[in-house]
Amino acid sequence: MKKLLYVMSGIALIAFTSCNMGYKTTKSGMKYKIFSGKAAHADTVGVKVEPGDIVKFQFKYTIADSKGKDSTLGENYSQMPGYQKADTSERSKLTILELFPLLKSGDSADIAINIDSVLKMIPEGQAPPFLKKGGTIHAVLSILNVFKNDSIARLDVNKEQTKEQAREAVKFKESAAELDKYIKDKGIKAIKTPDGIYIALETPGDISLKADSGMQASVLYTGKLLNGQIFDTNLDSTFNRYHPGVIKVDVGQHRTIEGWDKALPYFGKGAKGTIYIPAGLAYGARAQGAEIPAYSNLVFDIQVTDVTKSEAAKPQMQMTPEMQKQMQEAIQKQMEAQKQKSGH
Structure with missing residues (x-):
């Protein structure tokens, strides 16, 4: 799919005739x-x-x-x-x-x-x-x-980026207002975070073991648009485009959409609920194939089955100057041994 969608663009669709006249x-x-x-x-x-x-x-x-x-x-x-x-x-x-x-x-x-x-x-x-x-x-x-040349193109890119940022700001504001209206019209009882995410907890789970930043959450989920159309789930092997079953999310490591990183800390181990994510914290201006249009607010029914310490969040060992010196000496010895072996 990456090959198919490799850098693209468009105008209003022109009908492709069945007889291909002039093609x-x-x-x-x-x-x-x-x-x-x-x-x-x-x-x-x-x-x-x-x-x-x-x-x-x-x-x-x-x-x-x-x-x-x-x-x-x-x-x-x-x-x-x-x-x-x-x-x-x-x-x-x-x-x-x-x-x-x-x-x-x-x-x-x-x-x-x-x-x-x-x-x-x-x-x-x-x-x-x-x-x-x-x-x-x-x-x-x-x-x-x-x-x-690149320099002239860069000036035009900068101009278009400024225009795009203004368009995005308007679209994100409209999407957020749409989500607010949806929650109100449906009478959904939910917490609204400072970022504009709505969280409706059915079961809070073990609040002493929350899916906070630095933790790894095992999640079952179903993703939907506001109109109820399901675009992804790991509960149905016939539907899912990935492998079915629990997925493991390293919270706060920016390996998922931002809305998940910000919403999961409200869930403890065993928690169940629904999160309503505004477009700006989902896929934003990027459509995701035919399933998720640009600027879509997303709904996820989720269950956090387990919470453990994330390996990705653990600090990596830093090499000390002494360790670096030892490594350089070892490499030098290896190179000298290879030269002697080859007769140089």
């Missing part, structure tokens, strides 16, 4: 059609993409589900544009990067990627379940600008 084929087998000068919000028009140029672009990847309804796999149409050096190497194969050398700034393209070709590039057993044989992934790409 060409890349070396890797992708079907594409270029629409010259049709990219919305382009900064420049007509600058050809050459290998090594920095390309400013937008994308959208979609795939049809079992009912024929399109689901978005990834997009930055509503976010900050992507920036990527034009690359003609093998790693661009079957990605929108393969189209870069065929485009100019202001151009857009409609692309169809055969899923069977993608599956051949993914190790057996590691393909996500939504990639079905015989299917097609559609992509839409627009080229907003082409930069000939």
Whole structure:
């Protein structure tokens, strides 16, 4: 999936006709059609993409589900544009990067990627379940600008980052307000943390053994959107995209979404409850495949089955100057022994 979604961007989706009229084929087998000068919000028009140029672009990847309804796999149409050096190497194969050398700034393209070709590039057993044989992934790409050197591109990145930060602040505020309204409308009795997380404890568990920072919590969970749609769980082996069963979380080590690190300390060993995490402490502006749209508030029903001291939180042994000296002497002796053995 990382290969498929390697640096992407998009405009409004253009229908891919069943007869592929006017579509060409890349070396890797992708079907594409270029629409010259049709990219919305382009900064420049007509600058050809050459290998090594920095390309400013937008994308959208979609795939049809079992009912024929399109689901978005990834997009930055509503976010900050992507920036990527034009690359003609093998790693661009079957990605929108393969189209870069065929485009100019202001151009857009409609692309169809055969899923069977993608599956051949993914190790057996590691393909996500939504990639079905015989299917097609559609992509839409627009080229907003082409930069000939890094310094000019960096100035544009800084400008777009400032605009994106302002957009994110508004979106996060809206998401937090949506969560507040949801809790109120549903009449949910929950604690609201200073960070805006809501915690509804069914059973507090052993409060003398809390899943605090520096501890490792063993967790059973089900993750949902506010509309009740489940996007992940480790309670059902037929549903989960990971291995089912308890997962171990090193609390405070930033190995999970921030909302978990901040909410788990309210749970003791044996605790059960629900946490409601605002988008800013979940995945934020990043959509997670088709299951979790950008700026989604998340709901987790969790049970903490055990709490132990985290190995990751234990201080690592520091080498003293004497230990470093001994190691250097040992390496030197080993090198001299090797030289004598080789006759040098």
